[in-house]
Amino acid sequence: MRTGIAEMKPRTERNPAPRTASATPATGRSGIGGQALIAALVLLGVLAAGAMLANGDLRARAEAVAHARSLEALAQARAALIGYAISYEEGHAGEGYGFLPCPDSGNDGSTPIGACGARGLAAIGRLPWRTLGLPDLRDGWGECLWYAVAGSVKHNPKPLTLNWDSSGQFEPFTTAGDRLPVAAPDSRAVAVLFAPGPALDGQIRPPGRAFGCSGSDSAQADLAQYLDTSFPSASTGPIAVMHGAPQPGAESTANDLVAWIGIDELFDALRQRHDFADYVDGLVGLAAAALRASLDGGYADWLARHATLTGELATGMLPSAEALGLAADARGPIDLWRDQMRFAACRGGEACIAVERDDPARVEHCRAVLMMGGERLRTGSQRQQRTTPAERADPAQYFEGINALHLATGVPAFAGAARFTAPDRDRPATADVIRCLP
Structure with missing residues (x-):
């Protein structure tokens, strides 16, 4: 045929x-x-x-x-x-x-x-x-x-x-x-x-x-x-x-x-694609670079426009690619995925945020972080739902452990991988990704 x-x-x-x-x-x-x-x-x-x-x-x-x-x-x-x-x-x-x-x-x-x-x-x-x-x-x-x-x-x-x-x-x-x-x-x-x-x-x-x-x-x-x-x-x-x-x-x-x-x-x-995890990680990296450049261009002013003061941090959803200053031909994919990303920044611009990696002895200190929650947990007692506006506004529907709690309360301590990976292509890649912006 x-x-x-x-x-x-x-x-x-x-x-x-x-x-x-x-x-x-x-x-x-x-x-x-x-x-x-x-x-x-x-x-x-x-x-x-x-x-x-x-x-x-x-x-x-x-x-x-x-x-x-x-x-x-x-x-x-x-x-x-x-x-x-x-x-x-x-x-x-x-x-x-x-x-x-x-x-x-x-x-x-x-x-x-x-x-x-x-x-x-x-x-x-x-x-x-x-x-x-x-x-x-x-x-x-x-x-x-x-x-x-x-x-x-x-x-x-x-x-x-x-x-x-x-x-x-x-x-x-x-x-x-x-x-x-x-x-x-x-x-x-x-x-x-x-x-x-x-x-x-x-x-x-x-x-x-x-x-x-x-x-x-x-x-x-x-x-x-x-x-x-x-x-x-x-x-x-x-x-x-x-x-x-x-x-x-x-x-x-x-x-x-x-x-x-x-x-x-x-x-x-x-x-199942061998390059899909790298593609998503590349978007996180591009967004992180654009966020850092925006903060470098006027830290306090940018946070005043795009963040909410919570505890010791200024937090928010990743703004549009246009607001991040990305060129028009680079905006599309970032905007498709930006609802998956949140940022947190120290109010005064000092490196007040501690990010713990897989090795507890390895802690990075950052003035801001870009966070991506990965795929939602589909089963179990911690099953995540992201369908309604209320659910999408809840950090616990994207992040696990201390990340959800600290993002909601403004505590400057997070834990997660530096890069997005899909170690098992047959299972959702749910691990939180934390990019440190020094």
């Missing part, structure tokens, strides 16, 4: 994802999680046909085969989307990782030129298979796949922040109303794929064309004829999506098969 079609260049995307990237999510926990999701969907889609299959019902057999083909197409598209996200920087230098493409709005298999709605709004259309370097994927009934992307990760216009705590928008449910699990702190997906299946009563689909998907050149106009879920035209809030199930021997009222991606799955896959 890949011969010829898979090698076609995208019509509108200047820098498509590298072909090799779509294979990456098959490794590590992200691949395992993706396989488990598809396996769960197979059970949801096929078990209902089990009794009919046992009796040799030909219709049930045909539906089971079609569902299996649909799930295979969904799995292939899902892997390609994750591959696109974790290789985005290679095709779009200086823009960062984690972005997903806008949907195909014009029925040509490509992400459109320009924006897909305003910043922060979800977008829906057909799967941009050309942009993803895929063949013209079809479900088991010969229909093209559809795709929705959250405003928090879409590539145009880009969100103001994008990192391992970015929110999702899509809430998948079964037809019975049961919530389906999503690997994300807010239990919402950042992307959803749809295999629309056969037309339901009331859906009128044009005949297939010689090339490309059936339907018109407007995904928005065709939406109701292919998908069961009603999508708001412009939404920054949660959107429910329904995973349909086969109903052998009866007409179904919802038959879309869906697969989805949570933000944890994107960053679990990114962590």
